[in-house]
Amino acid sequence: MEASxxxxxxxxxxxxxxxxxxxxxKTEIVDHSTGRVVAVVSQVNAGILKKDLQRIDEGRxxxxxxxxxxxxxxxxxxxxxxxxxxxxLGDRGHTQSADDYVRTLSGTSGLPHVMVRRNMAKIHYALxxxxxxxxxxxxxxxxxVIDRGYGEQSGAAVSYYPTTQALGLVMPSNSPAVxxxxxxxxxxxxxxxxxxxxxxxxxxxxxxxxxxxxxxxxEAFGFYPTDHEGAGEVMRLCGxxxxxxxxxxxAQYRDNPxxxxxxxxxxxxxxxxxxxxxxxxxIELMAASIAENGGRSCVNASAVIVPRYGKEIADALAxxxxxxxxxxxxxEGAKLSGFANPKMADYIxxxxxxxLKVNGAEDVTARYRNxxxxxxxxxxxxxxxxxxxxxxFSHPLANREFLCPYASVVEVPQSEMLRQIGASLVVxxxxxDPAFTSQLLDSPLIERLNLGPISTMKISWDQPHEGNMFEFxxxxxxxxxx
Amino acid sequence: xxxxxxxxxxxxxxxxxxxxxxxxFNPETGSPFWLNWAAKAGWDPRAEIKTVADLQKFPHFExxxxxxxxxxxxxxxxxxxxxxxxxxxxxxxxxxKQRIGWEDYKVDYSEFSDKISDEHFPRNHYWLMMGPTGxxxxxxxxxxxxxxxxxxxxxxxxDPRWVKRLITNKHxxxxxxxxxxxxxxxxxxxxxxxxxxxFTTPKLLEALAERVNIWDAGIRGVFCxxxxxxxxxxRFIVEEVLxxxxxxxxxxxxxxxxxxxSVPLTPADQYSITYYAPQPRAILRVVDPENTATTVEYDSxxxxxxxxxxxxxxxxxxxxxxxxxxxxxxxxxxxDGVAEVRPFGAMQKTIVEGVY
Numbered sequence: 001m002e003a004s005x006x007x008x009x010x011x012x013x014x015x016x017x018x019x020x021x022x023x024x025x026k027t028e029i030v031d032h033s034t035g036r037v038v039a040v041v042s043q044v045n046a047g048i049l050k051k052d053l054q055r056i057d058e059g060r061x062x063x064x065x066x067x068x069x070x071x072x073x074x075x076x077x078x079x080x081x082x083x084x085x086x087x088x089l090g091d092r093g094h095t096q097s098a099d100d101y102v103r104t105l106s107g108t109s110g111l112p113h114v115m116v117r118r119n120m121a122k123i124h125y126a127l128x129x130x131x132x133x134x135x136x137x138x139x140x141x142x143x144x145v146i147d148r149g150y151g152e153q154s155g156a157a158v159s160y161y162p163t164t165q166a167l168g169l170v171m172p173s174n175s176p177a178v179x180x181x182x183x184x185x186x187x188x189x190x191x192x193x194x195x196x197x198x199x200x201x202x203x204x205x206x207x208x209x210x211x212x213x214x215x216x217x218x219e220a221f222g223f224y225p226t227d228h229e230g231a232g233e234v235m236r237l238c239g240x241x242x243x244x245x246x247x248x249x250x251a252q253y254r255d256n257p258x259x260x261x262x263x264x265x266x267x268x269x270x271x272x273x274x275x276x277x278x279x280x281x282x283i284e285l286m287a288a289s290i291a292e293n294g295g296r297s298c299v300n301a302s303a304v305i306v307p308r309y310g311k312e313i314a315d316a317l318a319x320x321x322x323x324x325x326x327x328x329x330x331x332e333g334a335k336l337s338g339f340a341n342p343k344m345a346d347y348i349x350x351x352x353x354x355x356l357k358v359n360g361a362e363d364v365t366a367r368y369r370n371x372x373x374x375x376x377x378x379x380x381x382x383x384x385x386x387x388x389x390x391x392x393f394s395h396p397l398a399n400r401e402f403l404c405p406y407a408s409v410v411e412v413p414q415s416e417m418l419r420q421i422g423a424s425l426v427v428x429x430x431x432x433d434p435a436f437t438s439q440l441l442d443s444p445l446i447e448r449l450n451l452g453p454i455s456t457m458k459i460s461w462d463q464p465h466e467g468n469m470f471e472f473x474x475x476x477x478x479x480x481x482x
Numbered sequence: 483x484x485x486x487x488x489x490x491x492x493x494x495x496x497x498x499x500x501x502x503x504x505x506x507f508n509p510e511t512g513s514p515f516w517l518n519w520a521a522k523a524g525w526d527p528r529a530e531i532k533t534v535a536d537l538q539k540f541p542h543f544e545x546x547x548x549x550x551x552x553x554x555x556x557x558x559x560x561x562x563x564x565x566x567x568x569x570x571x572x573x574x575x576x577x578x579k580q581r582i583g584w585e586d587y588k589v590d591y592s593e594f595s596d597k598i599s600d601e602h603f604p605r606n607h608y609w610l611m612m613g614p615t616g617x618x619x620x621x622x623x624x625x626x627x628x629x630x631x632x633x634x635x636x637x638x639x640x641d642p643r644w645v646k647r648l649i650t651n652k653h654x655x656x657x658x659x660x661x662x663x664x665x666x667x668x669x670x671x672x673x674x675x676x677x678x679x680x681f682t683t684p685k686l687l688e689a690l691a692e693r694v695n696i697w698d699a700g701i702r703g704v705f706c707x708x709x710x711x712x713x714x715x716x717r718f719i720v721e722e723v724l725x726x727x728x729x730x731x732x733x734x735x736x737x738x739x740x741x742x743x744s745v746p747l748t749p750a751d752q753y754s755i756t757y758y759a760p761q762p763r764a765i766l767r768v769v770d771p772e773n774t775a776t777t778v779e780y781d782s783x784x785x786x787x788x789x790x791x792x793x794x795x796x797x798x799x800x801x802x803x804x805x806x807x808x809x810x811x812x813x814x815x816x817x818d819g820v821a822e823v824r825p826f827g828a829m830q831k832t833i834v835e836g837v838y
Contacts, residue, residue: 023714024712024713024714024717024752024753025712025713025714043714044714045714045715045718047688047718047722047723048718048722050692051722
């Protein structure tokens with residue numbers, strides 16, 4: 001593309017304490033199917049982050065001028081603006097309507113419009129219910145306690161202090177809804193320092209613009225497209241940071257209280273002995289848990305564990321999911337996401353094929369797919385759903401999670417299930433057996449437990465399924481006042 | 483200083499070239515290496531090298547010669563009996579490249595002194611060098627530069643070979659600790675001594691500025707070299723580290739060439755730094771990597787080729803491990819410049835530069 005054309009495209013500047021910064025170094029964001037450049041994004045070096053973070057107190061001071069109640073109000077307005085508004089897009093006079101956002105994000109991420117809208121709705125809900133969310137996170141703490149630093153809860157004196165001057169965010173590129181995780185930070189008077197995913201600057205940028213238009217102070221927002229070194233500084237210099245990554249990243253940071261690490265969920269559906277005979281009733285629920293949102297969420301089920309009928313259940317799931325093919329992104333029926341980075345699709349496709357070479361696994365979807373798992377559709381790269389029947393939970397494909405609709409089906413005796421499944425972000429246990437229910441409730445390996453036929457995709461904003469943002473950003477101290 | 487015309491500069495260069503070739507290939511004055519080389523090559527450079535274009539008759543200088551051969555083979559007969567300095571190249575591990583010399587570094591840095599202002603590097607004051615000293619030419623060169631300006635210099639060493647090894651072995655914590663150790667020492671000097679001029683690498687400069695306010699510490703001029711400085715990074719150094727009030731003099735150089743100074747940045751440069759070789763003592767060309775006989779077009783990327791032409795050292799057509807943009811003559815420099823120098827192949831692979 002000619003330089004003159006690049007100069008007319010939208011340019012997302014870095015935001016340094018809210019102020020736009022036009023870097024001499026820019027990256028191009030391209031449409032996943034056509035390769036056309038749709039925007040350029042300013043990149044900053046780690047030194048700029050270090051310089052700005054020396055003055056991060058100003059961001060918190062700007063937020064402290066507001067009460068939590070006012071910030072909840074601002075968040076709600078921001079939610080409406082995010083969902084419906086036309087907001088500034090960069091510093092070259094472009095604007096972005098809600099439909100523009102859907103089209104652009106879909107074009108660069110590969111997510112169909114319908115999924116982008118669903119993600120928008122989640123973010124909108126989170127922003128317009130910050131009060132409810134904080135009530136859940138704080139177990140009913142009066143928000144004046146945050147404003148004043150101390151107060152009473154249930155007749156007892158309480159005091160909370162912030163654990164950090166800023167919340168650092170090293171964001172992924174694969175799921176816009178994860179931005180909902182940081183939204184309560186603003187109402188909790190904590191500035192955010194965001195390193196957007198390389199291919200997905202859209203959502204955090206639009207959210208910041210929505211907050212600013214709703215009256216939030218610019219100093220509270222840092223938007224720093226940067227490299228690996230810069231991401232490291234975000235994590236090092238912010239007292240608290242959210243990180244998204246693979247199992248290795250999770251293992252590296254899990255035990256450090258400075259970080260809230262979000263990685264693969266390894267979410268599962270467990271079918272109890274008492275309900276297994278009725279398995280056909282749950283097939284639609286299982287398929288939806290596996291494939292909704294293009295199979296990209298950590299709350300998507302990646303394994304179905306059953307005491308019997310593994311073969312039949314795998315076949316029934318494959319019959320539903322196997323024929324699913326890519327559709328045009330604007331098609332309301334689109335169920336698959338394209339890959340902004342086709343190499344990721346190559347990696348996943350070959351990882352599944354490698355796993356299938358180990359005895360004891362069968363790609364059951366293959367018989368219903370009529371073609372390869374990896375397909376090119378209108379220039380974009382897609383992975384079609386894959387259900388793998390494994391003969392034991394120790395098979396390399398039994399407990400894997402991929403960025404596509406993928407799940408294993410494994411027969412495990414009910415008495416062995418909790419011993420074998422390992423850590424799981426969400427478990428949907430379809431059982432009415434009181435003894436099994438009691439064992440499930442006692443399990444330290446399950447972050448969110450759905451008892452009964454509930455999709456793994458269902459989340460409750462007032463019950464955090466992965467970390468508690470209030471406890472992450474505030475600590476209680478004992479207090480006595482004369 | 484009045485700039486020569488490109489024609490005059492070219493004429494002066496070719497005259498110098500003929501003189502240097504006569505010197506190195508004359509049995510009365512030349513070095514054993516080049517005399518033997520000419521005997522084996524079967525042609526007499528004194529007869530055949532008359533113009534810069536004729537340099538193409540030489541093959542590319544092989545850096546292995548500087549590793550494998552004993553230093554005395556490079557001694558021109560006219561220098562016989564005079565002890566020499568042995569200088570080594572930067573971050574190499576294993577047997578380093580070595581260049582011998584006597585006065586060249588003084589000539590280069592005396593000339594460079596005329597390109598830096600008294601406002602930024604006050605005369606009769608103190609300097610600090612924080613960077614690779616050890617066996618490098620730079621150590622003596624900086625001290626000479628300070629001395630030429632009536633100043634003296636403090637030194638803090640950084641061993642780039644150790645840094646390179648730490649980074650290659652992924653010992654990032656140790657690399658960071660070593661860098662802090664180096665910066666600690668510099669901060670200590672700045673705290674207790676009056677210093678106005680600083681030589682360092684960009685990364686060390688950034689780290690030092692995180693520790694102390696270098697303007698308040700008395701620094702008025704910074705002379706930098708060592709690693710890639712892309713335009714955005716240069717802008718960061720100028721605007722945010724030096725806060726637009728400390729003089730900044732980026733340079734490109736090494737033991738084999740000497741020092742290529744940069745022209746002062748203008749807004750039109752967009753912080754893209756262009757360096758000019760100390761012609762006629764060295765020639766920098768930006769060549770097509772696939773056909774090194776030809777230079778690339780102006781404002782295009784190519785590989786850097788260096789020819790060194792002094793009485794102490796003759797090195798024709800050495801292919802540097804750098805790539806750069808070829809730039810037009812400018813200001814006082816009536817010959818081509820090299821801009822945005824970075825390791826050759828930097829766009830294709832990750833290259834360990836460390837802090838050096």
